[in-house]
Amino acid sequence: xxxxxxxxxxFNLRNxxxxxxxxxxxxxxxxxxxxxxxxxxxxxxxxxSLLVYLIFVLQSFSSKTFQDKVIAKEKTTxxxxxxxxxxxxxxxxxxxxxxxxxxxxxxxxxxxxEIMNCYLKDSNNFxxxxxxEQTLNLLVSYLKxxxxxxxxxxxxxxxxxxxxVNRVNTNNRKLSFNPNxxxxxxxxxxxxxxxxxxxxxxxxxxxxxxxxxxxxxxESMVSIFKQQxxxxxxSEDMIERLETTVNEAEALDTVLDNRxxxxxxx
Numbered sequence: 001x002x003x004x005x006x007x008x009x010x011f012n013l014r015n016x017x018x019x020x021x022x023x024x025x026x027x028x029x030x031x032x033x034x035x036x037x038x039x040x041x042x043x044x045x046x047x048x049s050l051l052v053y054l055i056f057v058l059q060s061f062s063s064k065t066f067q068d069k070v071i072a073k074e075k076t077t078x079x080x081x082x083x084x085x086x087x088x089x090x091x092x093x094x095x096x097x098x099x100x101x102x103x104x105x106x107x108x109x110x111x112x113x114e115i116m117n118c119y120l121k122d123s124n125n126f127x128x129x130x131x132x133e134q135t136l137n138l139l140v141s142y143l144k145x146x147x148x149x150x151x152x153x154x155x156x157x158x159x160x161x162x163x164x165v166n167r168v169n170t171n172n173r174k175l176s177f178n179p180n181x182x183x184x185x186x187x188x189x190x191x192x193x194x195x196x197x198x199x200x201x202x203x204x205x206x207x208x209x210x211x212x213x214x215x216x217x218x219e220s221m222v223s224i225f226k227q228q229x230x231x232x233x234x235s236e237d238m239i240e241r242l243e244t245t246v247n248e249a250e251a252l253d254t255v256l257d258n259r260x261x262x263x264x265x266x
Contacts, residue, residue: 079133082136135242221242
């Protein structure tokens with residue numbers, strides 16, 4: 001951040017204006033018809049102008065007021081970027097969610113818009129800015145999780161576990177009546193593979209249930225924090241709760257994404 005503040009100080013309009021003014025004065029002396037003494041003045045005016053400019057740059061860099069303005073502007077830029085990310089992810093989500101989740105998605109985005117409108121009216125409130133930032137981080141995690149949840153739910157729904165169970169039962173019956181050791185060994189392997197598949201499907205359905213519950217919780221959090229932001233009841237505790245929920249959502253999203261990748265590579 002210090003590097004950014006220094007760069008902002010270098011290109012600050014006031015400081016650039018001072019440099020331009022001093023350099024312009026030097027140029028005016030160059031074209032004047034002064035006597036030879038003026039040549040000595042010309043030789044020193046440009047380094048002196050640069051020195052004065054650097055003094056003003058360092059003054060800006062060390063000014064707490066200037067630092068606060070830069071940090072506040074960077075925070076607003078970052079929040080707007082997160083807002084745009086939410087819009088992009090919401091557009092992507094529409095391609096994958098069912099009608100029930102689409103209605104919930106619309107509500108979440110309405111809450112997001114109210115939060116943004118409130119923030120833009122009071123963007124100088126540091127604590128509100130932090131809470132809004134973390135709320136948008138939560139929304140980004142929510143939307144990513146929703147996309148993966150919707151994709152994986154659709155994939156799992158196409159797998160009929162009852163067919164696999166029936167196949168295991170059929171192979172078990174064959175195994176009990178088949179004296180051929182080679183055939184029996186093949187049947188055992190097939191049964192084991194199907195049983196592992198059944199276990200994986202059960203685990204995935206449990207993970208999807210957990211994810212669905214987490215999505216419910218995240219939607220509730222956005223709604224609750226929206227009310228607190230609108231009422232200017234921000235607190236450090238809110239930020240901690242948001243950060244914890246974001247981390248949990250990212251962990252769940254990673255699990256779902258890995259399962260989808262593994263299935264695609266299988």
